[in-house]
Amino acid sequence: MNLDDAAGVDGLGQETGPSAAGVDGLGRETGPSENGVRRSEMRTTRSQRLGRLALHAALIGFSVLMVAPFFAMLLVSLVPQQAFLAREFGLDQWTLSNYRETFRIVPFGRFYLNSAIVSVTVTVVQILISSLAAFAFARLRFRGRDAIFVLYLATLMIPFPVTVIPNFLIIKNLGWYDSYRALIVPALFSVFSTFLLRQYYRTLPMDLDEAARMDGASSLRIWAQIVLPLSGPVLAALAIFVFQGVWNDFLWPLVVTSSETMRTIPVGLAAFVGQYSTAWGLLMAGAVIALLPVLVIYIIAQKWFVQGITLSGMGGR
Amino acid sequence: MSLPPAPRRSLFRWRPDQQWEGYLFLLPSLLGFAVFVILAVTMSLGISFTSWGLTGFRAFVGLDNYRALLRDPVFWQAVRNTAFYLVTIVPMQLALGLAMALALNQGLRATGVYRLIYFMPVVTTVVAGAIVFRLLLSNNGLINVWIQHFAQFTGLPVTPPNWLGSTRYARWAVVILTLWKNTGFTMVIYLAALQGVPRELTDAARVDGAGGWQRLRHVTLPMISSTTFFLFVYQAIGAFQLFTEPFVMTRGGPANSSLSVVQYIYLAAFRDIRMDKAAAMAWFLFIFIFAFTLIQNRLQRRWVYYETE
Numbered sequence: 001m002n003l004d005d006a007a008g009v010d011g012l013g014q015e016t017g018p019s020a021a022g023v024d025g026l027g028r029e030t031g032p033s034e035n036g037v038r039r040s041e042m043r044t045t046r047s048q049r050l051g052r053l054a055l056h057a058a059l060i061g062f063s064v065l066m067v068a069p070f071f072a073m074l075l076v077s078l079v080p081q082q083a084f085l086a087r088e089f090g091l092d093q094w095t096l097s098n099y100r101e102t103f104r105i106v107p108f109g110r111f112y113l114n115s116a117i118v119s120v121t122v123t124v125v126q127i128l129i130s131s132l133a134a135f136a137f138a139r140l141r142f143r144g145r146d147a148i149f150v151l152y153l154a155t156l157m158i159p160f161p162v163t164v165i166p167n168f169l170i171i172k173n174l175g176w177y178d179s180y181r182a183l184i185v186p187a188l189f190s191v192f193s194t195f196l197l198r199q200y201y202r203t204l205p206m207d208l209d210e211a212a213r214m215d216g217a218s219s220l221r222i223w224a225q226i227v228l229p230l231s232g233p234v235l236a237a238l239a240i241f242v243f244q245g246v247w248n249d250f251l252w253p254l255v256v257t258s259s260e261t262m263r264t265i266p267v268g269l270a271a272f273v274g275q276y277s278t279a280w281g282l283l284m285a286g287a288v289i290a291l292l293p294v295l296v297i298y299i300i301a302q303k304w305f306v307q308g309i310t311l312s313g314m315g316g317r
Numbered sequence: 318m319s320l321p322p323a324p325r326r327s328l329f330r331w332r333p334d335q336q337w338e339g340y341l342f343l344l345p346s347l348l349g350f351a352v353f354v355i356l357a358v359t360m361s362l363g364i365s366f367t368s369w370g371l372t373g374f375r376a377f378v379g380l381d382n383y384r385a386l387l388r389d390p391v392f393w394q395a396v397r398n399t400a401f402y403l404v405t406i407v408p409m410q411l412a413l414g415l416a417m418a419l420a421l422n423q424g425l426r427a428t429g430v431y432r433l434i435y436f437m438p439v440v441t442t443v444v445a446g447a448i449v450f451r452l453l454l455s456n457n458g459l460i461n462v463w464i465q466h467f468a469q470f471t472g473l474p475v476t477p478p479n480w481l482g483s484t485r486y487a488r489w490a491v492v493i494l495t496l497w498k499n500t501g502f503t504m505v506i507y508l509a510a511l512q513g514v515p516r517e518l519t520d521a522a523r524v525d526g527a528g529g530w531q532r533l534r535h536v537t538l539p540m541i542s543s544t545t546f547f548l549f550v551y552q553a554i555g556a557f558q559l560f561t562e563p564f565v566m567t568r569g570g571p572a573n574s575s576l577s578v579v580q581y582i583y584l585a586a587f588r589d590i591r592m593d594k595a596a597a598m599a600w601f602l603f604i605f606i607f608a609f610t611l612i613q614n615r616l617q618r619r620w621v622y623y624e625t626e
Contacts, residue, residue: 052423055420055423055425056425056427058420059417059420059421059425062417062420062431062435063431063434063435065497066434066435066437066501067434068453068459069446069449069450070437070449072449072452072453072459073445073449129345129346129349130346132342132343132345133342133343133345133346133347135342136339136340136342136343137343140338140342142336142337142338142339142340143336145339148343148347151355152350155354155355155358157603157607157610158358158603159554159557159558159599159602159606160558161558161578161579161582161598161599161602162358162361162596162599162600162602162603163353163354163357163358164582164586164599165361165582165586165592165595165596165599166356166357166358166361166364166596167353167357168586168587169360169592170352170353170356170357170360185349186349186353188349189348189349189350189354191350191354194346219342223342244440247442248442248443250442250443250560250561250564251560251579251583255583255587265442266442266443266444267444269442269444269445270564270565273444273447273448273451280452283452284448284449284452286448287444287445287448287449290442290444290445291441291442291445294441294442295437295440295441298436298437298440302433302436305436306505309502309505310505310506310509
C-alpha cells in the first residue's frame, strides 16, 4: 500500500505521456526533444490538457464543498450575534468575544483534559493488552487457543448497541458510573485490535522465535524484543485509529457520565447545543475550539492518519 | 486459515511452559472479554426476555418485548428511517468516494492537497459537523440561499425546503451530514486500491482500443471489486448503527421522521428506562445486520474478483 505522499500518487496514476508536458504546459509548448515525449502522444496533448483542467475544476468543486462547513464555522464564530443576523461578516466585525463567552460558560479546558486522559490511556493500554493477546494467538501454542480465537472473531459481528445496555448496568453495579474508570476500562479490551495485530504477527517468520528460544529467551522477551520492534508501523497505524475513535466516541461517554466535569469534548459540545440551540456564534466558537487541535495535528501528521485509518479500516490487509 | 506448525517434540525445542504462558499472555484480554463482551451479550439476551426497568429485574416475560416491538409504530418508523439511511448513504458514498479517488488517481499535481482536504471531515467530531450543518441547513442558511440563487439563475421552480423542520427532508439533512463526514474515508480506501491495479492491465486494454469508460468498466472496477465489497459492507454496518448524526442534528424529529434504530434504543434505555425493550431492539438490529451480511456474502461470489496468488 503506497500512501506515502502525493508524489507516489502522481507517479502511479499518470494517465499518459510526459507529466512535464502537463506541468509547465499551461501556456507553453514543451519541446519534442524533451525526454520521454513520444511523437505519437504529442497530438493528444491539447485534449489532455483540457481534460486535466476539467478534472482540476471538479476536484476544486469537491474541495469547496468539503471546506465550506469549516469556513462557515470559523466565520460565524468570529462575528457577534447582531452582525450574524444582519449577515455582516466583514473584517471590521471580527472579534473574539464569542470565544471568551464560550470559555466563560463551558469548561472546555476540562473537556479537553478528560478527552486527553481517556484517549491516551485507552490507546496505550488497549494496544498493550491486544498485543499480548495477539502474540499468544499468533505465536504460542496452548490448549483451546483456536477455540478462544474463533469465539473472539464471532463477537466481531455483534453491534455495539447490543452490549451498551448491559455494560452500563455492569458499570453502575461496580460503582463506576460518572468516573474515569467508566470511560476507560471497558474500552481497554478490543477484539478488533487483537485480531488486527494477530494477523500481522502471523506474517513475521517463526524462525526468529525459534532461534531466540534456542538462546534461552522467554516468551515475554521474544514479545518485547523481537515482535514489538518489528511491528512499529502497524502499531503506529493502529494507535492513530484507536485514538481517533476514542477521541470522537459519543454514545458510550454520553451513557456513563452525568456531571459536567466528566464530559469529553463531543458530549460537552452536544450538551452545549442543547442549551444554546440558536446562539450560533457561541456554538460555532465551541465547534472551532473542539476541532482546532485535532485538525492541526491531522494537517501536520496527515500521512500517518491516512495510513492508520486505511490499514486499520481494511483489517490490516 | 492455516496455523503455525506445532513445534516438533524434540528435546531441545519442546517447551512445556508454553501451555500456561499462552494463558498468561491472554489473561488481561480474556478478563475484559469475559466481562464486557461475553457477560454483556448474555445479559443483554437475558434482559430482552424479562421485564426490566428502573428497579431491575421484575419478571420473566418470554418473547413479550419482541412482540410488543413488532406492534410499536415508532419502532417501525425507526426501521424505515434506518433502511432509508442505508439505501441512500451507502450507494451515494461509494459513488462519490470512487469518483474522487479516480480523479485523484490521474497523476495530477496537488493530489496531496486535495486528499488532505477531502479527508479533513473524517477526523472531525461528528458533533461539531452536526452543529455546522444545523446552521447551513437552517431555513435561511447557506444551502437554502444557494438553492434560491440557483432557482433565480435558471428560472426553475425550486423552493428551498425547510430541511430540519419538515418530516420529509429531515432525513435528507442527516444524509447530507453523513456524506460530508464519511466520503473522505471511502475515497482514501479506494485510492489505495486503485494504486494496486497493475498499469499493464489498463495499458493492454488501451492498446486493444478500449476507451476510458470501457477500461473503467471492464478492467479497473473488476480489479477493485473486493474493495468495493469491503466498503459496501463496512459502510452499511455503519448506516445500520447511525446514532450521533440524527441525535445531535435533528433529535430524531420532527415527529420521529429522522429517528434511527440505535437512537430509539438509546431513548428506550436511558430516557424511558426500559432496558428490556431496548435490549430486544438491539437484538433485532443484530438480526438485521447479520442477515444483511450473510446475504452480501452469498451475493459477492457473483461479482467480486479475488486475485489468487
